[in-house]
Amino acid sequence: MNIFIMGAPGSGKGTFSSRIKEEFNLNHISTGDIFRENISKGTELGLKAKAYSEKGLLVPDEITNKMVKDFLSTLEDKKNGYLLDGYPRTLDQAKAFEEMTAGTDLAVEKIVVMDVPFDELTRRITGRRTCKKCGAIYNIYSKPPKVAEVCDECQSPLTQRKDDNAESLKVRLDEYSKNTEPVIAYYEEKGMVSKVDASKPIDEIWPVLKEILKK
């Protein structure tokens, strides 16, 4: 079973990817892993990608596409397929990947979308606070500390990650709307998309997700 998992930042994609990987014995791969692997092994594509990112430029789709395909085809242990996370990011990537893999055992079969309304994502991300001293995690909306901005466990001041502010999040959500939502619409037209209501608690989402993937 070959799956793409998609979802906006804060949608729980990472958490569920690990569970899916375990349950269905899949290769879980993120494009970040593929980039790092190619760069550390010094492959031709890796060197090209590195040159772009060192200049602060986006790695062109054709390099990314080729890297993803090469990576998938060289997996020694194919297990039961792959779960690809963070790809395709654009409609062009989706179409190119489809062309490259059509009729092969690398063609994608299912698209899982972790669906959460943007206002809920905003609460999840901008509300996140952590204690640097003991590692405790809070959310000012859903799991507030007893005293505002102070850790319950060790009374240290809580901190917010730099990227968790409203402005940075808006940039990431805008990018998701602009680039990734058209990819989802493209696969929806082909009848390949299963949307999961990921605004619910994890324990309610997981059985639903499992059923979808077993079908």
Ligand SMILES: [Zn+2]
């Ligand atoms: Zn603490």
